[in-house]
Amino acid sequence: MTFEELLRVLKRWGWLALIPTALGFFAAVLDRPPAPAYQTSIRLAVGIRPEGRGDYDYEGYYRWLSSEYLAAAVSAWVRSRDFAERVAAQLQAEGLTLPPPAVQGAMASDYQRSLVVLYVTASDPGVTEAIARAAVAVARREVDQVWPQSGEGMAVLTPLDVPTASPTAPSLRARLEPLFRIALGLLGGFTLAFLADFLDPRIWDRTDVERLGFRVLGEIPRRRGK
Secondary structure (H helix, E strand, O other): OOHHHHHHHHHHHHHHHHHHHHHHHHHHHOOOOOOOOEEEEEEEEEEEOOOOOOOOOOHHHHHHHHHHHHHHHHHHHHOOHHHHHHHHHHHHHOOOOOOHHHHHHHEEEEEEOOEEEEEEEEOOHHHHHHHHHHHHHHHHHHHHHHOHHHOOOOEEEEEOOOOOOEEOOOOHHHHHHHHHHHHHHHHHHHHHHHHHHHHOOOOOOHHHHHHOOOOOOOOOOOOOOO
């Protein structure tokens, strides 16, 4: 399609293309910005207590190896419903009531060797820090109950950070979503205009006549004012 044909279609059906374009523009303008979110992260060093013997043996190596396995297990536990219920109970004892699904949705974790990283994200900085503190307390106190094979009092989780909530930047999707809505409106408008031109059986000008295979012998110009 040439540029002249594109202009002809838009001149003829531009009003129709404006409808979805305007809808996309208004959807972008009226879109509410995402609620502010706050995040904090805490690193937990995972270790196994030595049994007290000072001479060198292979138990030290196995303790390091066991701590890496335990770090992977703790990272998975933090994302579970069981851990969320324990944290919710801890928060309720501290005077903050949150349902376990909300607590579970606020937490994420990662691990690397003997180090677990806990991430907490919420819409309120105070709630974010409270969830983080409760999660650390529950993990340190009840890790032996979940994995008794580590030995009573043998598993040690040491927090390396103090929970401090800070605002998070909006996601790339949230920042580009208004542009996507406008672009979708433009695409829908162009599609609707070309579809209407394709399905229109009327003859508007000599181009339509030539498309039918007829030869145009002459053209009477339209009188001005009519």
